[in-house]
Amino acid sequence: MEVSLEMVPRNLLSLQTDAGICKSYPGITCVNIPDLLRFPIRSWEACGILKTQPPLDKTLIPHLRARDFSLDEAFPLTDFFREQSITKALVIAGDSPAADSKTYSVNSMEELTDSPTIPFIKKLKAELPELEIYAAFDPYRTNIRYELDYLTAKEAAGAAGFMSQPFFDLRLLEIYAEYLEGKRVFWGIAPVLTAGNRQYWESRNRAIFPRSFRLDLDWNISFARQVLQFCESNSFNLYLMPIKMDLSAYISGIWPG
Numbered sequence: 001m002e003v004s005l006e007m008v009p010r011n012l013l014s015l016q017t018d019a020g021i022c023k024s025y026p027g028i029t030c031v032n033i034p035d036l037l038r039f040p041i042r043s044w045e046a047c048g049i050l051k052t053q054p055p056l057d058k059t060l061i062p063h064l065r066a067r068d069f070s071l072d073e074a075f076p077l078t079d080f081f082r083e084q085s086i087t088k089a090l091v092i093a094g095d096s097p098a099a100d101s102k103t104y105s106v107n108s109m110e111e112l113t114d115s116p117t118i119p120f121i122k123k124l125k126a127e128l129p130e131l132e133i134y135a136a137f138d139p140y141r142t143n144i145r146y147e148l149d150y151l152t153a154k155e156a157a158g159a160a161g162f163m164s165q166p167f168f169d170l171r172l173l174e175i176y177a178e179y180l181e182g183k184r185v186f187w188g189i190a191p192v193l194t195a196g197n198r199q200y201w202e203s204r205n206r207a208i209f210p211r212s213f214r215l216d217l218d219w220n221i222s223f224a225r226q227v228l229q230f231c232e233s234n235s236f237n238l239y240l241m242p243i244k245m246d247l248s249a250y251i252s253g254i255w256p257g
Contacts (some may be wrong), residue, residue, distance in 0.1 A: 001236065002029045003030070003239075004163075004237070005022055005030070005184055005251075006032045006240065006242070006243070007019070007032070008033075008243065009033055009034075009036070011040070011041070014082065015050060017048060018247055021247050022251075026071070027255050028058065031056065031059070031061065033063060034063045035065050043062035044077055044080060044084075046062070046115075048080075049083060052127075060086060061134070062086065062089050062090070063089070063091075064091050064124075065094025066091055066094055066117045066121075067095075067116050069120060071116075071119055074127065075128060075184040075212060083130075086257075087129070089132075089134070090134045091117055091134070092136045093115045106232060117154065118153055118154060119157075121159055122237035126158075132161075134159060134160065134161050135151065135155070135163075136164075138164070139165060140205050140208070148179055148180075151180075160174070161186070162184070163185075163186040164186065164239065165188055166207070167189055167227070168209045168210065170223070170226055170230065179244065185235075186237040186238065187239060188239040189223065189237055190241035191217070191250055193220065218251065220250070221250065224250075224254045240254075248253060
């Protein structure tokens with residue numbers, strides 16, 4: 001199985017610091033790099049940095065915002081990806097400029113497939129066929145049937161697998177996993193340690209937390225170990241998103257000693 005760690009490219013120092021921590025854990029095989037417009041370093045630029053200052057011996061997975069690329073022009077990063085040996089990428093729709101803090105509601109498959117993601121995946125696969133493309137997976141977007149149909153459409157467009165938004169309840173993850181058996185899936189989890197952080201996930205992403213959930217590191221590490229064991233037992237992959245917390249404390253809790 002593979003384990004990917006999300007590394008936010010806030011600045012050069014944060015990238016180098018997180019890379020140094022990541023190097024100490026061979027269980028982490030990949031690094032996901034989100035593309036956040038509020039930071040000066042784009043996801044693919046971070047890949048170039050992590051390959052040289054000093055090189056991080058992990059598979060790097062930049063996020064690509066479909067809204068940022070024209071379908072009528074050649075993908076501008078083809079040569080860069082090949083020069084940097086970037087072999088995987090995660091395609092997300094990307095928030096529209098007018099998007100507010102509320103999560104949109106989707107009521108039909110027509111609305112789902114109207115997003116820029118599917119045509120961009122098709123274009124990217126046609127122009128860069130060797131690239132292993134992953135599609136975003138949001139268990140809270142609509143309902144299980146619509147989300148599974150959306151994933152099927154992304155797979156038909158050329159996606160090799162899926163990377164999910166974080167789960168906080170193993171029971172919900174197991175329901176989706178039953179329908180995605182045999183697929184290449186990175187199941188996302190993220191530690192939540194403050195009431196504000198929980199409110200963010202519940203209001204912005206409509207996430208579901210179990211009654212047993214606690215706002216402490218021990219609960220979050222225990223949950224991470226449960227999901228890791230589930231992935232190991234069921235031939236899935238794990239996607240860790242330790243946003244805004246002590247990276248070392250979280251990872252060392254999952255892989256102690």
